Every structure is written in C-alpha cells, then in structure tokens.
Amino acid sequence: MIIRSPQTKQEFFDYYDLRWRILRAPWYQPKGSEQDELEGQAIHIIAVENEKIIGCGRAHFNNNEEAQIRYMAVEKDWQGKGIGKKILDELENKVIEKGAKKIILHARENVVNFYKRNGYKVVKPSHTLFGEIKHFLMMKEI
Numbered sequence: 001m002i003i004r005s006p007q008t009k010q011e012f013f014d015y016y017d018l019r020w021r022i023l024r025a026p027w028y029q030p031k032g033s034e035q036d037e038l039e040g041q042a043i044h045i046i047a048v049e050n051e052k053i054i055g056c057g058r059a060h061f062n063n064n065e066e067a068q069i070r071y072m073a074v075e076k077d078w079q080g081k082g083i084g085k086k087i088l089d090e091l092e093n094k095v096i097e098k099g100a101k102k103i104i105l106h107a108r109e110n111v112v113n114f115y116k117r118n119g120y121k122v123v124k125p126s127h128t129l130f131g132e133i134k135h136f137l138m139m140k141e142i
Contacts, residue, residue: 001083002048003090014053015046022073027130034071043094047074047083055083059091062104067095069105088118092140102141109134 006012019034038060047055055074061067069091074083095103106126107115116122119140126135 001054001086003045003086004048005044006046006053011046011053012044015044015056018053018056018075019071019073022075023071027133029130043091045087045090045094047078047087049078054078055087057084057087057091059095059103061095061098061100064099065101067098067100067103069103072111084114085118096142100142102139104137104139106135107138109136112136112138 006015016034020029020031024030024033039058042058042060045057045059046053055078057069057072059067059069069088072084072087074087092103103120104123105115105120107120108129112122115138120138121140123137123139126137128134
C-alpha cells in the first residue's frame with residue numbers, strides 16, 4: 001500500500017467519490033456535498049492498493065498555527081486494518097512541516113476512540129450532522 005497525494009484528475013475524481021460514498025451517501029446527501037471551499041488550499045492524502053484508492057483524508061490551516069483534519073474515510077472492507085492511522089500520520093507530518101502547533105478535528109462519535117489512541121483529546125461536544133451523527137471537537141498539541 002502507498003500513502004501519497006492524489007496526482008491525476010482521475011485520482012482526484014476517485015478520491016472525492018470515496019469521500020462521498022463513505023461520508024455522505026449513507027445519509028442521502030448529494031454528490032458535491034463531500035467538498036467545500038477549502039479544497040484548493042488543502043493537503044489531500046490517499047491510500048492506494050493495487051491502483052485503487054482505499055482511504056483518504058484532508059487537512060487545511062485555520063490560521064498559521066492551527067491545522068484541521070477533515071474528510072477521513074476508508075473503504076468498508078479495509079476499515080480496522082491501520083489504513084486510517086497511516087493517513088492520519090501523513091496528514092500530521094505534512095501540517096507539522098508547514099508549522100502547525102496544534103491540530104483540531106470534529107470527530108464522529110464512532111471514531112472518537114481512534115483519535116484518542118492517536119493523541120487527540122476531546123475538547124467538547126461539537127455539532128450533530130444530518131440530524132443524527134454526533135461530533136466532538138478534538139485537539140492535539142504538537
């Protein structure tokens with residue numbers, strides 16, 4: 001497996017498709033809802049196995065010292081096999097190289113323990129997405 005940034009138009013298409021299928025489609029959200037206005041300035045990371053994208057994540061900066069991780073997703077058949085950790089590690093390394101002193105994220109309730117195992121602390125309950133997915137603001141000091 002290779003962890004890297006998407007490099008071609010097709011890879012970006014497949015990357016956004018994975019984000020949509022895992023993070024939006026189960027809640028009947030339209031294509032396009034998996035993207036936001038920060039895509040052009042964000043760091044995009046994918047996990048590739050046999051030329052297929054099996055996981056992804058994104059980071060952007062909120063200010064000079066605070067980075068935010070979003071849109072972490074792993075194909076269902078690959079979940080629980082360390083793919084998310086490898087993507088998270090790469091995103092963290094990239095934002096640290098660019099000067100991040102802390103990283104925040106809004107974790108879905110079902111993955112809070114994953115982020116805790118990776119050094120993040122719950123700051124407070126955050127928002128509820130699509131009326132049913134509870135999120136928690138988490139932070140990691142670098």
